[in-house]
Amino acid sequence: MQDCSTAGCNNPAVGHGKNWRKCRSCLNEYQRNWQRQNKARRTIVRFKITEGEYVEQLEDQYGRCANPSCLTHWRDTAFKRLVWDNERRKLLCVPCNKARGLLQDDPLRLRGLADYVEGTQTANPMSLSKVLGEPISIDRPAG
Numbered sequence: 001m002q003d004c005s006t007a008g009c010n011n012p013a014v015g016h017g018k019n020w021r022k023c024r025s026c027l028n029e030y031q032r033n034w035q036r037q038n039k040a041r042r043t044i045v046r047f048k049i050t051e052g053e054y055v056e057q058l059e060d061q062y063g064r065c066a067n068p069s070c071l072t073h074w075r076d077t078a079f080k081r082l083v084w085d086n087e088r089r090k091l092l093c094v095p096c097n098k099a100r101g102l103l104q105d106d107p108l109r110l111r112g113l114a115d116y117v118e119g120t121q122t123a124n125p126m127s128l129s130k131v132l133g134e135p136i137s138i139d140r141p142a143g
Helices: 025-048 051-060 094-102 107-118 127-132
Strands: 083-085 090-092
Touching: 025 051, 051 090, 083 094, 090 094
Parallel strands: none
Antiparallel strands: 083 090
16 A cells, blocks of 8 residues: 655555545545535636636625625625625625525515514415406315
């Protein structure tokens, strides 16, 4: 078995091939560094923006989520980054971006969910008829 190819490390190597002759701890460190260095690059390549545009937007938002109700700083997120909203050309934290996507960018759903979370929403058939544009009848079982 060969030794780790990292300078100064004499642990046994775990990988195959010339690029993977590293011990487990050196391999883990190499992968962590690679991910750290390429995190911003993946966003930039995926959304066809320059690194300068990403950094400029991050500075314009003071490193915070574009959602005015959130304003989470990128250092406080689990992923240590903000994600690019290509439609609005802003940066959002991951939870805000996921919520926006799951609620299909529908302002009515977003407001309704906010009311629900605050406990202010009541089942009002009249509000549903305004949304749907037709009267709603609720049949109650006789009892």
